[in-house]
Amino acid sequence: MKIRDGVGKSAVNFDELLNRVDRDPQLLREVVDIFLSDYPLRMSALRLAIAEADWRTAEKVSHTLKGMLSNMAATRAASAAAHLELLARSVDAAALPDALASLEGEVALLLPELNGYSAKNVS
Amino acid sequence: MRILVADDDALSRTLLERTLERAGYEVTAVDNGRLAAEHLCCHDGPRLALLDWVMPELDGPAVCREVRQKREQPYVHMLLLTSKESKQDVVEGLASGADDYLVKPFDPEELKARLRTGLRILQLEDRLVEAREDMRFKATHDPLTGLFNRGVIVDLLAREVVRTHREGSCAVVLLGDVDHFKQINDTHGHVVGDSALREIANRILGAVRSYDYVGRYGGEEFLVVLNNCDTSLALSRAEQIRRAVSAAPVHVAGSAISVTISLGVLATKDWALLAVEEVIHEADAALYKAKADGRNCVRFANSSATQPE
Numbered sequence: 001m002k003i004r005d006g007v008g009k010s011a012v013n014f015d016e017l018l019n020r021v022d023r024d025p026q027l028l029r030e031v032v033d034i035f036l037s038d039y040p041l042r043m044s045a046l047r048l049a050i051a052e053a054d055w056r057t058a059e060k061v062s063h064t065l066k067g068m069l070s071n072m073a074a075t076r077a078a079s080a081a082a083h084l085e086l087l088a089r090s091v092d093a094a095a096l097p098d099a100l101a102s103l104e105g106e107v108a109l110l111l112p113e114l115n116g117y118s119a120k121n122v123s
Numbered sequence: 124m125r126i127l128v129a130d131d132d133a134l135s136r137t138l139l140e141r142t143l144e145r146a147g148y149e150v151t152a153v154d155n156g157r158l159a160a161e162h163l164c165c166h167d168g169p170r171l172a173l174l175d176w177v178m179p180e181l182d183g184p185a186v187c188r189e190v191r192q193k194r195e196q197p198y199v200h201m202l203l204l205t206s207k208e209s210k211q212d213v214v215e216g217l218a219s220g221a222d223d224y225l226v227k228p229f230d231p232e233e234l235k236a237r238l239r240t241g242l243r244i245l246q247l248e249d250r251l252v253e254a255r256e257d258m259r260f261k262a263t264h265d266p267l268t269g270l271f272n273r274g275v276i277v278d279l280l281a282r283e284v285v286r287t288h289r290e291g292s293c294a295v296v297l298l299g300d301v302d303h304f305k306q307i308n309d310t311h312g313h314v315v316g317d318s319a320l321r322e323i324a325n326r327i328l329g330a331v332r333s334y335d336y337v338g339r340y341g342g343e344e345f346l347v348v349l350n351n352c353d354t355s356l357a358l359s360r361a362e363q364i365r366r367a368v369s370a371a372p373v374h375v376a377g378s379a380i381s382v383t384i385s386l387g388v389l390a391t392k393d394w395a396l397l398a399v400e401e402v403i404h405e406a407d408a409a410l411y412k413a414k415a416d417g418r419n420c421v422r423f424a425n426s427s428a429t430q431p432e
Contacts, residue, residue, distance in 0.1 A: 020138060022231065027141050034134045063177050067206040068134050070228040082206075 011110040014117060016073035032114050035072055039107065042068070046084070050096050058096070059088035065103070072114070077106035124242060127168070128152045129159035129186065130175040130204075135227065139173060139204075142231050146238075156181025160189045163199050170197055170245055171238060176205035176216065184219030191220035198248050200241035204229060265339040267317055268324035276338020276346045281399040283336075283348050284391055293392035295357040297347040297364065298406040299327070302383045302418040304343035311378060318375040323368055323382060330367035331360075345384075346403075354390040361388045361421040369419060383419035385410060394424075 021027040042065050049057035062085035069078035080103040087095050126148045130136040136152050143150050151169060153159050157180035162168045172190075174183040181189070183203050190199055202223040203216045213224050222244070223237055265272045271279065283294045301307075301323060308316040320343060327337055327345055340346040349360055365386055372379035387410030389402060396402050409424040416422065 020228065020231065022142065022145065024141070027138075030137060030141075031134055034137055038133060060177055063206060064132055067132055067175075067227050070206060071132075071134055071138060073228070 011074055011076060011106065011113050012117070013073040013075060020071065020073065031072070035068060035114070036111070039065070039068065043104070043107070046100065050088075050100060053093065055088050055091050055093075059085055062088055069107075069110075072110070074106070074110050077103065077110050080106045124171060125149045125151065125169040126171040126173065126238070127159060127162050128173045129154070129156060129178060129183070130173075131155060131178045132175070135175065139229075139234075142234065143173075143238075146235050148238075155179045156183065156186045160186045163190045163201075164193045166194070168194075168199075170199050171241055172199060172201045173204050173234075174201060174221070176203055176207050176212075184216055184221070187216075187220035196252070198245065200245055202237060202241065204234075268321055268339050270324050270328070270345070271336060271338035273338065273340055273346075276336060276340065276348070277399060277403070279336045279338070280346065280348050280402065283350060284396070284399055284402055287391045292351060293353050293390055295349040295352040295354075295360065296389045296391065296402055296406050297345075297349070297361050297386050298340065298403065298410045299345045299347065299364065299368075299384045299386045300410055300414070301343040301368075302385055302414075307380055307382070311375070311380065315375045315378065315380070319373045319380055319382060322373045322375070323384070326367045326370075327364055330364045352390075354392055357388050357390045358421060358423060361386050365419065365421055385413035385418045386421045387411070387413055387424060388421055389424035 018028070021031060042061055046058060046061045046065065049055075049061060062081050066078050066081035066085055069081055080099065084096070084099045084103055087099050124147075126143055128136060128139045128143065128150055129152075130139065131154045133154070136154065140150050140152050148171075151162060153162065156174075156178040159172065159174060159178075160181055163172055163186070172186075174186055176183040183205065187201050187203070190201065200223075201221050202225060203221040204225045204227060205212070205216070206227045207216075208226045216224050222241065225234065225237060263272060263275045264270065270276075280296060286292070287294045301320070304316065304319075307319055324337070324339065324345070327347065331337060331347060331349065334350055336348040336350075338346050347364065349357070352360060365384055368382060368384040372381045374380075387406045387408065389406045389409060391402065394402070394405065396405070405424045409422045413420050413422040
């Protein structure tokens with residue numbers, strides 16, 4: 001079973017992602033599944049931490065999300081998470097809601113791409 | 124090679140696990156720092172570790188500090204793999220005791236190359252430890268018989284004498300000398316004499332308990348220290364050694380050579396001696412008596428003890 005390399009400007013750099021999984025379709029499916037099941041929990045935890053002004057937790061969860069998104073080769077979403085991490089660390093409460101919205105927007109773009117790519121290329 | 128992966132992010136953990144398994148590593152994966160420290164602090168735990176920085180219970184640098192503090196040997200090569208990428212983070216991570224630092228997301232080839240470097244360092248450490256242990260053995264053991272050498276057996280005896288005096292317990296000291304050993308050397312040659320000494324050493328070792336001390340005191344003289352052995356048992360234990368040595372001829376280079384040993388025995392409880400030289404002197408006097416009484420026998424340094432026929 002072969003996986004075609006991804007091309008074009010997408011939320012995910014599929015070339016990089018494929019390298020990361022050693023072009024193994026089984027592993028690609030596994031990491032996509034893990035991401036799809038884990039990210040909603042992390043996002044909920046992040047929203048709650050920001051709502052409760054728990055900056056320490058917000059920083060930690062943003063950090064974890066940054067790592068997850070980097071691993072998925074989702075560069076823009078990872079940058080948005082990194083920005084949130086910085087804001088939470090410097091307790092910039094005013095800027096956090098916009099940064100959260102930006103991250104949510106990036107993740108919203110990322111999900112259909114991941115689902116579509118996975119369904120199309122891995123069977 | 125076994126490797127520990129510690130990361131609370133399941134995605135990162137899975138990627139690392141698969142990448143490393145493909146590279147031939149035996150992976151143990153955990154999702155928090157406390158478990159990582161427990162695995163790595165075990166004496167037979169993995170010696171390679173990939174640690175995330177931000178983890179529940181104990182973060183990566185804290186794991187490194189704990190491992191460095193608790194586990195001295197064998198060395199564990201630890202690599203921090205984290206999304207923290209500032210110079211300050213790198214410095215702080217390495218200062219905690221990590222050997223290497225990689226920023227997420229990892230490049231599989233770079234990760235494997237860094238781990239190979241870690242393996243080279245561990246192999247170098249193994250060779251150094253092996254060489255040190257080899258030197259330690261040579262410095263403490265007699266090269267011919269493999270028994271403790273004179274310096275070590277006398278030190279061990281000195282320690283036992285002080286300990287038994289302090290605790291009011293008893294140790295038994297035996298000084299043995301192979302009978303007519305010069306004749307074996309003169310008749311069969313020194314190579315055969317050496318082989319006979321090795322065999323006699325083995326027979327003595329086989330006749331004592333695993334926690335007793337046996338050393339080569341001189342040419343054909345052996346010093347044995349029986350820990351926690353009472354006066355009443357001293358004679359029978361000495362007899363046991365004497366019989367073990369003389370039970371059968373030693374077969375060397377086609378010759379069957381009969382060997383016997385004379386022994387002087389001293390139980391520390393019967394003497395108020397603290398200086399090890401005095402203890403050895405008294406045991407030697409008893410050995411001299413055994414020689415004078417016809418050899419192949421045991422004589423006690425305490426005149427009140429029963430003397431064997």
